[in-house]
Amino acid sequence: MKSVTGKRKGVRQTPMIQQYLRIKSQVPDAILFFRMGDFYEMFFEDALEASKILDIALTSRNKGNKDESVPLCGIPYHACDQYLARLIQAGKRVAICEQVEDPKTAKTIVRREIIRIVTPGLPVGLESILGSENIFLGALVPSGEGMGLAFLDILTGDLKLLSESQVEKVLNHIQVHQPREILLPPELSAVRPSLVEKLEKIALLTPFDPSDTVSPDQVDKLLEGLRERGLMGAESVLSTVDRQTLHFLLSYLVWTKNDHLEHLKNVQVTTRRPYLRIDEFTRRNLEIFEPLSGKTRRATLLSVLDDTRTPMGRRLLMEWLRYPLQDMEEIHRRLEAVEAWRSDTKRRKRLRSILEEMADLERLMGRITAERANARDLVQLRETLARLPGIIDEIQELPGDLMGRIRDHLDPLEDLVATLHASLVDSPPLSIKEGGMIREGVSGELDELREIRSSGKSWMIRLEAKEQKRTGISSLKVRYNRVFGYYIEVTKANLHLVPDDYQRKQTLVNAERFVTPELKEMEEKVLSAEERIQQLEYTLFIALREEVKGRTARIQAIAGALAQLDVLVSLAEVAQRNRYCRPEFTEEPRLIIRQGRHPVVEQINLQESFVPNDTLLDCEKNQIMLITGPNMAGKSTYIRQVALIALMAHIGSYVPAREVQIGVIDQIFTRVGASDNLALGLSTFMVEMKEAASILANSTVRSLIVLDEIGRGTSTFDGLSIAWAIAEFLHDRYEGAGTKTLFATHYHELTDLARLKPRIHNWNVAVKEWNDEIIFLRKLAKGGMNRSYGIQVARLAGLPDSVIQRAKEILHNLEQGELTETGVPTLSVSRQGREDRSSPAQLELFASRPSPVEEMIRKAPLDQMTPIEALNLLHRLQETLKGEEPDG
Ligand SMILES: Nc1ncnc2c1ncn2[C@@H]1O[C@H](COP(=O)(O)OP(=O)(O)OP(=O)(O)O)[C@@H](O)[C@H]1O
Ligand SMILES: [Mg+2]
Missing domain, CATH: 3.30.420.110 (MutS, connector domain)
Structure with missing residues (x-):
């Protein structure tokens, strides 16, 4: 906290500065907006800080005197909201200090008080600038x-x-x-x-x-x-x-x-209330709300699911994603409602077009209760409520408990709508102090005053005609302006015709302006009518606002019901558009997915059509899916898609698959090997291990664990050993059952686990080799993959050929053991320096040397050969091939 003392060295304590310092000392941690006339001024450190953030000029009071100069910057009060919003967004608090007495009547310095402190967590009045999400x-x-x-x-x-x-x-x-x-x-x-x-x-x-x-x-x-x-x-x-x-x-x-x-x-x-827990790491890793850095904003589950039409709906969808349900019945109720909307495209379309027109009722009520709402807000409320009967019509026949509950809350408040309609004009002004809001016929007194005001206008026209006739000046005008009130204007050329009872008021270049007692009298009447109109309209408006305020709870219930409706219909829309299926919840804690897809990748990566895959996980037989496969094959995508499908099911959404059976899950954990975490700023192996420890400590049989290359953040052998031990632990922790786990790894050695542990099964994401290339099939197949193709992927990525060749040699050496017989580290051995050349060809899938047969084909002078010679060559090729076969 900054410390602000009441005294400033070297600054002359004028009464104003004294007052400023006294008020500032109440809010040392806030920037003080100090109202002076039409400006909010900021002084001292506040001025230095705010001028930088707001990019406005910094000046000073007492400029001439270096010792006494006070840094100062100011903003016009009518544009204050934008500046305020910028300070708040920069994480500042702002105390707004107003003049609380009329400067005209103040004897000494005007009394000032802090009327409100605006902070990043309490951005009252800034909602239009801050977007529609919840601000907590x-x-x-x-x-x-x-x-x-x-x-x-x-x-x-x-x-x-x-x-x-x-x-x-x-x-x-x-x-x-x-x-x-x-x-x-x-x-x-x-x-x-x-x-x-x-x-x-x-x-x-x-x-x-x-x-x-x-x-x-x-x-x-x-x-x-x-x-x-x-x-x-x-x-x-x-x-x-x-x-x-x-x-x-x-x-x-x-x-x-x-x-x-x-x-x-x-x-x-x-x-x-129990809910499906998702820890922070998992939330980020599954990209529920935010994409991992560097990706498009659309790359999140939220943005795939969010096709809501109102801000209320969007906020509620986020809340559903924050706290997915564990209550099977409530999930079922949501699914039932989604189903009803999904199956009726026309109805959905009609409803969504009504929702689209609805105002943000929740924030509207916030403004109304805080007495900040203007007549436009009440008109918005009126228009929104007036659309409710249309919505009620649409949902009347829809089945299900949840739709019933929603319907019960949708009270169209016809009497309130009627009152608002009868009271407020169609498009009132922003200000509530300048009249123009209330309809004719609402108040007899108001209508009378308006009559006087408008009769003032026709009276002026009549007076003009009368005076023109009396004076004989045909260019004579009767006019009104804010500064001088009513006046008669006569051009210089006609001044000699002006009668005695005209009193001169103002001289212009070409004309003179006059008043008469008659004009004065009328002016008073009209002006006071105007003033009374403004007062009366204000009073009527406030009464109306109070009336609305009395209905707060009702309107909020409507808002809540609309939000739910909006989310359900959005889920239905997304389900229909993306061909999702309705997940079926089962008592047994299993997870069966037929033809599952990754909800986000299938939307984002359009170059490649998404290949669906199945999943079978349960606690007794198919507890751990150990997934191997080359780099880029789709391991991470697959295991995340399973987690995302599970999560979506728990908010009551349809899921990207053909068929899903799922038992309620209490918590989803995902962990990614350290080197993948760079984007999250958690790059150390230590963090990875802490995360792993927390999974082992907190998961239950009802959880779902997704491990992506765990152990990768350290040396190969350490990592492998840790991964092995973790898999074993998850398998053996409970007798005869265990936590459903997806385990993607590059350590092929782990595939041996399946031989030892009955509930661990090997899977791989298949690739095909073709013409020295690998083709990603994206298809999950039974069994382990015993090599990683890392070098092939490196080649795809365009590493120079020499580097690739050398890497292949090193890989080969590595696979021979750590040292050669002569004690040289095998990693360093190069092919030229080695005697035994027998094995590499069969280890390398993409042999770097052509086989004899290939060599013969390549060298054959086809354009000089006769058919017989060609046949002979074919025969020789066949013989050579036979000779190459190990048992041939
Ligand atoms: N089923 C699929 N259908 C279509 N494209 C897919 C599928 N799965 C993955 N992909 C594409 O392949 C890319 C690589 O997938 P992913 O990152 O899951 O591979 P990986 O096996 O985890 O690789 P690494 O071992 O390098 O981590 C993804 O970005 C995605 O675009
Ligand atoms: Mg991966």
Whole structure:
């Protein structure tokens, strides 16, 4: 934390600077937007920092005096949101300080106060700039052995409480929510330095101690409000830790003056419900939300599955992917709904076109309850609600519990729509202070005032005609402008005709402007009518907004139902488009996939049509699939596709396969040998081993483990030994059963395991050799592959021929053992220096030397040969071949 003292050396403490420093000392960690007239000014370090981030000019007060100069930069208040958003996105907090009294009436310096603190986790007012995904503020409270966690999206009102006893799980929740900011008690960095270090890499950390900044009464009041609205569910659901965490979070909302919480939804206690756990490494490796670096943004499961039409739907889909279900019945309900929509393409199309037009109801309610909504927001709400009957029509006949539940929440709120329709014009202005929002006929008083205002206009026209006649000046004009009000304008040439009762007000180049008592009187009437109209419209609008606010819970229930509908229909759309099948859940913990595909690779890699493959895994007989195959064959793709299919099934999605049977899985683990992890910044073998250790410790018979070249991050023999031992452990851990495992490896030696362990089976991803080339068949076949073709792949990649030839020699040497008889390391032996030349030809699949037969064919002078000579050659070739056969 920065320390800001109330005094600045060398700076003359003018009353304004004093006031500034006093306010700044309340928020040393925030940039202070100090309102001065039409600008927010920033001073001292804030100015230095903000001018850099915002790329705006840095100037100074008291420029002339070097010692007293104060760095300064400013932004116009009406454009403040964009600047604010940029500071927030740069991870800054901003305290907004306003003038809270009228400068005209202030005796000395204008009173100023911080009205709100905007932070990366609380970006209130910036939603249009920040995209439609959830923006979470996290909070972390250590308690006894464990930790309480909270995640709040202040813009939508989503609030979750969780508690965990293991640090890894705490971290995992945080990683999956990607909060922009995490609140924690200041002492945590002393107690748990390594945790805090990790958190720092994820989000802006805000050490926060409510005890000296927030009065507990205010927090209690908020809590009371939540309780009254029934948001805390049964109180007994909340543990002591949950309560502490909630209290901590609410304190921060009080402190930052973000305590408009009428839009808060049910406090969810997520950890109480079992879900399919996916650790951070697996999530990244399976590219669920983010592609591994260097790949296109489309290369994620989220982007394959996301064809939602509303921001609410997109956020919910992400939540489903964060916490896939373990509850078979709930999964079934989702699948049933997806099925219903999938089978009716026309209905789906109609529904999606309605959804597309819907506003982001959740954020809209956030703005309405925070009293930030304008008339356009209410019009959007009206238009969105007005589309509900169309949606209800479409879903009326659809079968299934989930569709029934959704239907029950879709209350079209006809009376509210009618009120909004009757009250608000079709396209109101942005401002709520300048009138023009309320329809005619809503308020008698308003209509009267408007009458006066418009009669002012026709009165002006009449007056103009009357005065023209009276004075004989046909060019005389009656006009109005903001600065001077109403006036009569007469050109210079006609000034001699002006009557006595005209009072001169302003002289222009070619004309003079006058007023008359009559004009003055009318002006007052019209202007005061205008003012009254604005006031009255504002009051009516606020009443309307309050009325909507009273329906918050209802509208949020609608929003929630629409979000679900949107996700289900999106899953149906994707299932239909990509020819997915409905997974069948079974009680037995097995995983059978017929013709499975990788959901992302099949979409991204269009040069090659995707080759489907089967999978058979269970705990008793087919526990471990050991997969070998050359580089580039498709091992990694295959094992990931199995994990992804399993995951998709658990969110209630259809899956890329012909047929899938699956038992509920409690956790999916994937691990990749260290050298593949570079992109994740976890490149050490140590990390790889830690990860492996955590799998062995945390997996159960119900888990799915995917290991990709584990052991590769160290020397061959060490790696091989470790891989062997891990496979053995997974096989032998429980009696007669084990965790379903996919194990891709380059160590062919591991294939021997299948001979010793009944539940380990060898598979390979087949390739075919043809004309000195390898062709990737992408087809999984039974049995192990006993060579890796690494050198052939290197050749494909364009390594120089000499390097390839030499590599083949070295490979050969390697396969002979470590040292030659003379004690020279075999790796270094080259063919020229070796006596025994008998074996290489048969070891090398792609022999570098032509065989005698080939040699004879190549040398034959075909263009000079007679048919008989050719026949003779053929005979000789045959004889030579026979001579080459070992037993021939
Ligand atoms: N079933 C398939 N159908 C079509 N293309 C595939 C299939 N499987 C993999 N591919 C393509 O082959 C490429 C290489 O696959 P992958 O990375 O899975 O190979 P690998 O065997 O793991 O290789 P390495 O041993 O080098 O890690 C993939 O990027 C993908 O484009
Ligand atoms: Mg691979």
